[in-house]
Amino acid sequence: MDCAEIRDSFTHGEVPSNAAVQAHLAVCPQCRELFEHDAEVGRSLASEAAFTVPFPDELFGQIEARVARETGLRAWLRSRPSKLRFLVALASALVAVALGGALALRSDFSAYPSARLVPLLGVYLLGICVALGQELFLSARRGSFADHFGLLLGALALPFLIALAPATDASRAFGPEGALGCFGYGALLTLPTAALLWAFDRDDRLSLRTVCLSAVALGLSANLVLELHCPSGNLQHVLLGHASLGLAWLLAWALTRRLSRIAS
Amino acid sequence: MAAYISGEMAAFRELFQRYTPLLQRAMARDLRSPEEANDLVQQTFLHLHRSRLDFEPGRKLKPWIFTIALNLKREYFRRSKRRHETSLEDDRVAEPFEGPRGQERSDAARETTRALSALPPDYREVIELHWFGGLSFPEVAEAVGSTVAAVKVRAHRGYVALRARLGEQVPEPEAVPGPKPSPEGIH
Numbered sequence: 001m002d003c004a005e006i007r008d009s010f011t012h013g014e015v016p017s018n019a020a021v022q023a024h025l026a027v028c029p030q031c032r033e034l035f036e037h038d039a040e041v042g043r044s045l046a047s048e049a050a051f052t053v054p055f056p057d058e059l060f061g062q063i064e065a066r067v068a069r070e071t072g073l074r075a076w077l078r079s080r081p082s083k084l085r086f087l088v089a090l091a092s093a094l095v096a097v098a099l100g101g102a103l104a105l106r107s108d109f110s111a112y113p114s115a116r117l118v119p120l121l122g123v124y125l126l127g128i129c130v131a132l133g134q135e136l137f138l139s140a141r142r143g144s145f146a147d148h149f150g151l152l153l154g155a156l157a158l159p160f161l162i163a164l165a166p167a168t169d170a171s172r173a174f175g176p177e178g179a180l181g182c183f184g185y186g187a188l189l190t191l192p193t194a195a196l197l198w199a200f201d202r203d204d205r206l207s208l209r210t211v212c213l214s215a216v217a218l219g220l221s222a223n224l225v226l227e228l229h230c231p232s233g234n235l236q237h238v239l240l241g242h243a244s245l246g247l248a249w250l251l252a253w254a255l256t257r258r259l260s261r262i263a264s
Numbered sequence: 265m266a267a268y269i270s271g272e273m274a275a276f277r278e279l280f281q282r283y284t285p286l287l288q289r290a291m292a293r294d295l296r297s298p299e300e301a302n303d304l305v306q307q308t309f310l311h312l313h314r315s316r317l318d319f320e321p322g323r324k325l326k327p328w329i330f331t332i333a334l335n336l337k338r339e340y341f342r343r344s345k346r347r348h349e350t351s352l353e354d355d356r357v358a359e360p361f362e363g364p365r366g367q368e369r370s371d372a373a374r375e376t377t378r379a380l381s382a383l384p385p386d387y388r389e390v391i392e393l394h395w396f397g398g399l400s401f402p403e404v405a406e407a408v409g410s411t412v413a414a415v416k417v418r419a420h421r422g423y424v425a426l427r428a429r430l431g432e433q434v435p436e437p438e439a440v441p442g443p444k445p446s447p448e449g450i451h
Contacts, residue, residue: 004400004401036427040427046395047373048373051373053285056298059302059305067313140335140407
């Protein structure tokens with residue numbers, strides 16, 4: 001005898017009372033509560049459970065029609081297994097980093113201290129993986145925008161913290177110039193990842209959670225690209241050209257969400 | 265589920281027939297119209313379709329479907345903010361829609377519905393999944409992403425609170441009309 005069997009007895013109109021029930025009640029405080037005061041709670045819940053909620057005959061036809069409309073590239077992409085969607089999105093972010101570095105590697109890269117580079121890569125990659133994982137896998141603890149706000153703040157602040165860390169003579173000598181170029185370079189290289197994340201999203205209307213997590217993943221990817229591309233440690237430059245990318249992606253996703261809601 | 269993943273729409277219909285009544289019953293309680301409940305059920309099956317390749321053979325399907333449904337329901341309430349508004353007004357808890365003819369509810373059933381609606385969401389969620397969704401406590405734990413022990417504690421506290429509320433709401437037959445009744449008794 002277990003809790004589900006006790007429940008089933010109630011829903012079949014009985015107040016269970018045999019020896020097996022008594023043995024279960026001796027060790028199960030929550031089921032004992034069902035029997036208090038002439039089994040008031042057990043009877044009440046059973047009567048509620050007996051109340052069937054109607055659904056129209058055409059409901060299955062409507063679902064079938066919606067499923068039938070699931071055709072095309074986006075439908076195919078969003079129905080891929082989550083592990084594959086995660087790996088493809090991560091690979092896209094990494095390709096952007098590699099491409100960004102290959103096209104224009106920072107001038108002081110040979111002098112770049114590995115003691116800084118390795119942990120920095122680790123922190124960025126961890127942040128990207130956490131954001132993509134929470135966004136793309138089905139989770140029973142799926143948080144809201146507010147739950148991921150800390151992650152978002154961390155992603156927005158990370159470029160500043162890294163700019164404050166000591167790097168090379170070249171990075172200290174660099175001024176605020178070229179911030180717009182960095183912004184465009186980072187945005188352009190992370191655009192394919194943004195398109196993939198949009199295609200992978202399984203909600204018809206973007207949730208705030210998706211907006212937040214996508215901005216985190218894209219902002220961090222863009223800043224990782226720029227870390228290998230731009231030597232500037234100037235705070236003004238970092239604010240305008242690097243850190244602003246996280247915020248820009250957040251606004252872009254929020255705007256997409258707003259437009260999709262208007263369209264629907 | 266395996267037959268459905270391999271492309272049999274007949275298997276999809278069978279899943280629909282098996283799980284729709286449970287989903288409807290578990291979802292409808294917080295919603296104000298059958299249309300809202302139907303829409304969430306539709307979205308649940310659409311997500312099931314989009315996520316079908318994520319399903320691991322050997323895993324239980326019911327908690328998995330309910331995880332999808334709960335996420336959609338939470339998102340729905342975030343959008344509409346209805347739950348927030350309801351919780352701010354203790355004496356105006358959501359009253360689910362009525363059933364078809366022949367299923368008119370008794371006053372006692374209405375009181376149970378109101379008492380349930382007034383429970384803290386964490387308690388109500390596990391009670392509704394267990395009683396109206398037909399999930400066992402281990403399945404409820406899987407659906408809400410918690411442990412079996414934690415889910416049982418929530419159920420127990422919910423039952424205690426429910427009994428207290430039902431005790432307040434059901435008048436004694438021989439009770440003499442007295443002073444002003446408690447606010448929970450007025451609806």
